[in-house]
Amino acid sequence: MLRIAYFGPQGTFTEQAARALAPGEDLTPYETVRLALQAVRDGAADAACVPIENSVEGVVPATLDGLSDGDPLVATAETILPIHFSVLKRPGSGEIRTVASHPHALAQVREWLEANLPDATPVASSSTAAAAVGVVEGDFDAAVSAPVANEHYQLEELATGVADVRDAQTRFLMVRRPGELPAPTGADRTSIVAAAVNRTGTLSDLLVELAGRGINLTRIDARPTRNNFGEYRFFIDFEGHLAEPRIIDAMTALRRRCHLRFLGSHPRADEVVATIEDGAGNQDFLDAQAWVDAVLKGEGA
Numbered sequence: 001m002l003r004i005a006y007f008g009p010q011g012t013f014t015e016q017a018a019r020a021l022a023p024g025e026d027l028t029p030y031e032t033v034r035l036a037l038q039a040v041r042d043g044a045a046d047a048a049c050v051p052i053e054n055s056v057e058g059v060v061p062a063t064l065d066g067l068s069d070g071d072p073l074v075a076t077a078e079t080i081l082p083i084h085f086s087v088l089k090r091p092g093s094g095e096i097r098t099v100a101s102h103p104h105a106l107a108q109v110r111e112w113l114e115a116n117l118p119d120a121t122p123v124a125s126s127s128t129a130a131a132a133v134g135v136v137e138g139d140f141d142a143a144v145s146a147p148v149a150n151e152h153y154q155l156e157e158l159a160t161g162v163a164d165v166r167d168a169q170t171r172f173l174m175v176r177r178p179g180e181l182p183a184p185t186g187a188d189r190t191s192i193v194a195a196a197v198n199r200t201g202t203l204s205d206l207l208v209e210l211a212g213r214g215i216n217l218t219r220i221d222a223r224p225t226r227n228n229f230g231e232y233r234f235f236i237d238f239e240g241h242l243a244e245p246r247i248i249d250a251m252t253a254l255r256r257r258c259h260l261r262f263l264g265s266h267p268r269a270d271e272v273v274a275t276i277e278d279g280a281g282n283q284d285f286l287d288a289q290a291w292v293d294a295v296l297k298g299e300g301a
């Protein structure tokens with residue numbers, strides 16, 4: 001049985017994602033994203049499930065920082081969950097003065113809180129489930145939690161199906177120590193971190209390498225390196241798999257221009273097939289290489 005670390009405690013959205021990505025495996029909650037990733041680095045877990053981005057609030061900074069610092073880890077799978085919340089309180093409790101949750105959750109229910117609990121002070125907690133634990137223990141009056149949280153904490157539902165933005169979604173990754181990559185499917189995502197040297201036009205050069213090969217980006221984010229003020233790393237996701245000739249060509253070009261960390265190539269949860277422009281397909285790259293090889297051997301010109 002695989003040992004899977006996840007961003008807990010029990011009852012987070014991440015636990016739901018871990019159950020979907022690793023059904024029947026041995027799941028262990030860790031208090032923070034960083035600790036879940038560390039468990040994999042230390043060998044205490046075979047893989048970790050962590051949130052990476054959501055459709056309302058954008059990326060989860062703790063995950064980006066946790067993947068770019070420390071020993072390399074590589075994403076091998078992803079899942080996307082629809083996100084709506086339950087607002088939980090202690091059974092029979094009175095006035096709600098504090099309402100706790102993960103900052104991404106609070107940001108996704110701001111309008112609902114203003115309309116329904118205008119006098120309650122929002123309090124950030126490490127996860128949506130940690131907020132529910134805090135309510136059980138009397139630290140907060142209410143928690144904005146995943147619907148599954150109540151399987152563990154038996155609180156009273158003040159409201160269910162809460163979300164300012166309908167159809168909000170969060171994407172979660174399963175990450176492991178570097179090893180064999182999952183096979184390409186044609187609907188894959190590749191993720192890298194590029195530490196661009198501080199020179200005019202570096203980011204533009206990187207993007208031109210991808211755009212010039214017809215590679216479609218699915219996300220780009222910048223995070224400070226935290227060492228030198230004003231120095232950033234770029235987190236870039238694009239369509240395709242490292243095993244494809246067109247992606248190999250792009251990655252070798254990027255590698256010449258900047259420090260790269262590979263964060264994985266794996267099937268997309270939404271199964272969107274990669275866009276391939278005319279002349280930018282894998283066979284086009286193979287044919288071009290074959291032509292150069294023939295010229296080198298004196299078999300063509």
Ligand SMILES: O=C(O)C(=O)Cc1ccccc1
Nearest residue numbers: 012013014102104105127128
């Ligand atoms: O705190 C949780 O339950 C998480 O898994 C992180 C999160 C927070 C808000 C929306 C989606 C995921």
